[in-house]
Amino acid sequence: MATTNRQVRLGARPAGLPKADDWQHTTEDVPEPGDGEFLVRNEYLSLDPAMRGWMNDARSYIRPVRIGEVMRAAALGSVVASNHPGFAVGDHVTGTFGIQEYAISDGRGVLKADQERAPLPTYLGVLGLTGLTAWFGLLDVGKPKAGDTVVVSGAAGAVGSVVGQLAKHLGCRVVGIAGGAEKCRLLTEEFGFDAAIDYRAGDLRTSLREHTPDGVDVYFDNVGGEILDLVLTRLRLGARVVLCGAISQYNATQRPTGPANYLSLLVNRASMTGMLVFDYEERYPEGIAALADLLAAGAVTARETIVDGTVDDFPEVLLKLFSGENTGKLLLRITR
Amino acid sequence: MATTNRQVRLGARPAGLPKADDWQHTTEDVPEPGDGEFLVRNEYLSLDPAMRGWMNDARSYIRPVRIGEVMRAAALGSVVASNHPGFAVGDHVTGTFGIQEYAISDGRGVLKADQERAPLPTYLGVLGLTGLTAWFGLLDVGKPKAGDTVVVSGAAGAVGSVVGQLAKHLGCRVVGIAGGAEKCRLLTEEFGFDAAIDYRAGDLRTSLREHTPDGVDVYFDNVGGEILDLVLTRLRLGARVVLCGAISQYNATQRPTGPANYLSLLVNRASMTGMLVFDYEERYPEGIAALADLLAAGAVTARETIVDGTVDDFPEVLLKLFSGENTGKLLLRITR
Numbered sequence: 175m176a177t178t179n180r181q182v183r184l185g186a187r188p189a190g191l192p193k194a195d196d197w198q199h200t201t202e203d204v205p206e207p208g209d210g211e212f213l214v215r216n217e218y219l220s221l222d223p224a225m226r227g228w229m230n231d232a233r234s235y236i237r238p239v240r241i242g243e244v245m246r247a248a249a250l251g252s253v254v255a256s257n258h259p260g261f262a263v264g265d266h267v268t269g270t271f272g273i274q275e276y277a278i279s280d281g282r283g284v285l286k287a288d289q290e291r292a293p294l295p296t297y298l299g300v301l302g303l304t305g306l307t308a309w310f311g312l313l314d315v316g317k318p319k320a321g322d323t324v325v326v327s328g329a330a331g332a333v334g335s336v337v338g339q340l341a342k343h344l345g346c347r348v349v350g351i352a353g354g355a356e357k358c359r360l361l362t363e364e365f366g367f368d369a370a371i372d373y374r375a376g377d378l379r380t381s382l383r384e385h386t387p388d389g390v391d392v393y394f395d396n397v398g399g400e401i402l403d404l405v406l407t408r409l410r411l412g413a414r415v416v417l418c419g420a421i422s423q424y425n426a427t428q429r430p431t432g433p434a435n436y437l438s439l440l441v442n443r444a445s446m447t448g449m450l451v452f453d454y455e456e457r458y459p460e461g462i463a464a465l466a467d468l469l470a471a472g473a474v475t476a477r478e479t480i481v482d483g484t485v486d487d488f489p490e491v492l493l494k495l496f497s498g499e500n501t502g503k504l505l506l507r508i509t510r
Numbered sequence: 511m512a513t514t515n516r517q518v519r520l521g522a523r524p525a526g527l528p529k530a531d532d533w534q535h536t537t538e539d540v541p542e543p544g545d546g547e548f549l550v551r552n553e554y555l556s557l558d559p560a561m562r563g564w565m566n567d568a569r570s571y572i573r574p575v576r577i578g579e580v581m582r583a584a585a586l587g588s589v590v591a592s593n594h595p596g597f598a599v600g601d602h603v604t605g606t607f608g609i610q611e612y613a614i615s616d617g618r619g620v621l622k623a624d625q626e627r628a629p630l631p632t633y634l635g636v637l638g639l640t641g642l643t644a645w646f647g648l649l650d651v652g653k654p655k656a657g658d659t660v661v662v663s664g665a666a667g668a669v670g671s672v673v674g675q676l677a678k679h680l681g682c683r684v685v686g687i688a689g690g691a692e693k694c695r696l697l698t699e700e701f702g703f704d705a706a707i708d709y710r711a712g713d714l715r716t717s718l719r720e721h722t723p724d725g726v727d728v729y730f731d732n733v734g735g736e737i738l739d740l741v742l743t744r745l746r747l748g749a750r751v752v753l754c755g756a757i758s759q760y761n762a763t764q765r766p767t768g769p770a771n772y773l774s775l776l777v778n779r780a781s782m783t784g785m786l787v788f789d790y791e792e793r794y795p796e797g798i799a800a801l802a803d804l805l806a807a808g809a810v811t812a813r814e815t816i817v818d819g820t821v822d823d824f825p826e827v828l829l830k831l832f833s834g835e836n837t838g839k840l841l842l843r844i845t846r
Binding site: 233234235304398403417418419420429430431432433434435436437439440441442443444445446447448449450453 | 569571572653734753754755756759765766767769770771772774775776777778779780781782783784785786789792
């Protein structure tokens with residue numbers, strides 16, 4: 175086993191897209207687990223749009239990552255030493271282990287990953303917080319009924335691709351919004367969406383009207399900005415807008431303008447509601463069981479974009495999220 | 511009885527505030543009620559911010575008033591001739607009778623007003639759609655609990671003043687936002703609000719923070735614009751924003767900017783939901799009974815700003831809504 179632990183720490187609060195010198199790369203000794211703790215060697219790092227928010231010094235649902243702190247990240251690894259009765263060497267586990275090669279854990283918030291049930295990366299994707307976000311966001315907040323028109327943005331991304339597949343499974347008409355022809359092909363051909371709109375091609379307003387002739391019952395928003403504003407104009411009576419993210423805004427250096435068409439909520443007696451997966455922690459087992467069944471039945475396809483590298487590659491790989499290069503879950507597999 | 515019926519019709523679609531020449535003043539013969547109809551002589555005309563929206567040629571919750579059509583308005587009048595078994599001469603009734611001296615009705619959507627229970631103007635205010643909007647908007651959408659902090663804008667207006675009093679009755683801490691010192695005095699001294707913020711005086715952001723030290727659980731929005739945007743920054747976890755109106759936007763000639771702070775809904779897992787009283791029509795009797803009890807018990811005070819005049823004065827009196835001259839319900843009492 176290596177004796178050093180390579181880490182990436184937040185070096186400065188970025189303005190706009192994080193730059194190379196917003197990060198610090200450090201090397202420490204691999205720590206020893208204390209009583210009731212275990213040591214994890216990270217194998218996959220989860221790259222998520224929410225990370226950008228954690229880098230800002232702003233009041234939010236979770237405290238900001240401090241300057242000099244190891245960057246917060248979900249990860250999957252294997253237990254390599256343990257003084258914890260619930261975790262044995264060789265166990266695969268997911269948790270908030272950070273952008274580093276090794277992490278100490280006391281087991282809180284840690285889940286085991288069973289390779290016999292699904293490939294390991296799936297536990298950071300469909301069977302991880304990503305899939306659970308889609309599950310609870312769509313079902314609990316979006317409340318789709320069979321026959322509803324469900325629109326999802328960031329549709330080829332980690333959460334969006336699961337949302338669309340779940341909505342199809344529930345009997346909805348599903349329209350995905352994504353950037354680029356290849357992603358759109360994926361939505362209809364691999365994920366079974368009824369229609370895909372390439373927001374980079376042509377007039378989004380016209381495409382939306384064409385693909386939602388009866389309006390929109392549920393809009394699952396991962397992107398915010400102009401796309402949210404346009405979808406608001408298509409809401410049906412009693413529509414539900416699920417606010418899950420706003421990736422178009424995360425690197426904005428100017429104050430965003432906000433959805434000018436918000437009065438469509440009033441005209442249509444519709445709602446716009448924020449959701450965070452952490453609020454559903456007690457129901458994770460229920461969600462994971464349901465998602466595992468859907469995976470096994472082939473109703474949901476897990477897709478990851480896996481980049482091989484070292485923890486030092488994290489800053490560069492993270493940018494793929496914001497340039498829209500990934501489809502499905504973006505993971506950094508740590509090669510040594 | 512007069513033989514002529516003076517009317518105000520929509521002459522043109524206004525840009526910004528309605529001007530005198532956006533209206534047509536006409537005189538017709540008083541119509542005769544047919545079978546199953548009755549003739550009402552209007553006594554009070556209800557002036558409502560929503561009227562401005564009805565004048566636009568835009569898809570909304572109700573069709574626009576057509577050019578040349580008598581302006582839509584709720585009114586209270588007395589039955590002066592009847593071929594309807596349910597309505598007798600002398601009955602006082604409310605309905606959508608329009609800006610005119612006389613109207614024909616078949617009784618649909620018409621309610622009787624009992625002078626023994628409350629003064630007639632109350633049936634267009636606390637015991638009319640105004641009070642019902644406050645009742646169902648606050649209770650069904652805002653869902654306040656005792657101890658919650660409830661903020662209401664347009665707080666000295668027809669709906670806002672009732673919302674605040676209802677919230678106090680439910681044991682909430684109530685903060686009203688209104689324009690001008692006199693309105694603010696009214697909020698705390700007559701309506702029993704815990705605090706009042708004059709949005710025209712001082713820094714609204716600072717005042718809001720000062721008067722909502724624990725944040726906001728329910729925000730009942732009648733105004734939209736900058737005030738909505740600022741209150742969003744004060745939301746507590748799970749807060750509910752009730753979108754009831756947006757009077758600051760109704761005369762805008764440029765596209766509004768939208769609430770830039772809408773992501774506070776995500777951070778706080780809060781919701782923003784539009785409400786329209788018409789959706790509660792089946793429950794009007796329940797709401798009116800509850801409001802009548804609260805009025806009788808003195809828990810809610812009815813307040814109207816009553817302007818005496820003729821139907822021809824309607825265009826000018828309407829503008830008082832947008833200059834903020836009224837407190838409580840604005841009514842035009844028809845003097846002959």
